[in-house]
Amino acid sequence: MVMNIELTHSFMREAVPLARQMEGDWTVRMKIALNLVIINYHLSRPxxxxxxxxxxxxxxxxxxxxxxxxxxxxxxxxxxxSSIV
Incomplete structure (x- = not known):
């Protein structure tokens, strides 16, 4: 998946507040929050x-x-x- 700059900014805007609610190391919290946001994005797509x-x-x-x-x-x-064939 190629992400453009707007999509990246959108993910970060959603991930930062989510990471602030968590406890622990900031880097780990941010990685988890960003992964959750990206997963939710893909689950909302067709x-x-x-x-x-x-x-x-x-x-x-x-x-x-x-x-x-x-x-x-x-x-x-x-x-x-079907995609393999």
């Missing part, structure tokens, strides 16, 4: 193979992806298989 791959790369479970999009695991597997 179902595409690129989007699914980005979510999986970020550590989102198949179960959460299926539940979010209202599809079965079989449908998700078929989507991934």
């Amino acid at each position: 179902l595409t193979i690129e989007n699914v791959n980005e979510l999986i790369r970020r550590g989102v479970s198949y179960r959460r992806i299926c539940k979010n999009y209202g599809i079965g695991r079989k449908d998700l597997t078929e989507l991934q298989q």
